[in-house]
Amino acid sequence: MKSLTIFSILGLAALSASAVAGEDKIQLKHGPGSELVAAHCVMCHSLDMIQINSPFLKRGQWEATVTKMKKVMGAPINDEDTAKIVDYLTKYYGAETPPAPPAAAKN
Numbered sequence: 001m002k003s004l005t006i007f008s009i010l011g012l013a014a015l016s017a018s019a020v021a022g023e024d025k026i027q028l029k030h031g032p033g034s035e036l037v038a039a040h041c042v043m044c045h046s047l048d049m050i051q052i053n054s055p056f057l058k059r060g061q062w063e064a065t066v067t068k069m070k071k072v073m074g075a076p077i078n079d080e081d082t083a084k085i086v087d088y089l090t091k092y093y094g095a096e097t098p099p100a101p102p103a104a105a106k107n
């Protein structure tokens, strides 16, 4: 279901681009905090959870999401790392952030 959603949002261009790239490993945008996200957010699901939700989530919602991952799902993330992760997600995957050129554009 989630992948249907993302495909309908991003449209056919993204669908065919990712099909061509055939990538199974999601690359996070590089920036301060990306290594924390890579370390803490792949324990239970793939990083595409972040990409799929990035068009919708602003800072408060990312904060709520990370809190939910901790409180509801049991993600072991301390407060300091939480703040850095929320900063990172807001900056690189926030709804306020103008979308970066899709990674697929490089082909």
Ligand code: HEC
Residues within 6 Å of the ligand: 037, 040, 041, 042, 043, 044, 045, 049, 050, 053, 065, 066, 068, 069, 073, 074, 075, 076, 077, 085, 089
């Ligand atoms: C302990 C396991 C666990 C960890 C660690 C974890 N998640 Fe999740 N996450 C889940 C589960 C389970 C779901 C699906 C639950 C659902 O559909 O509500 C989920 C769903 C999501 C979603 C979909 C939206 C939502 O609210 O369900 C996002 C976005 C997400 N995770 C982001 C993250 C981020 C960012 C991190 C790192 C800070 C992270 N997750 C770490 C278990 C985890």
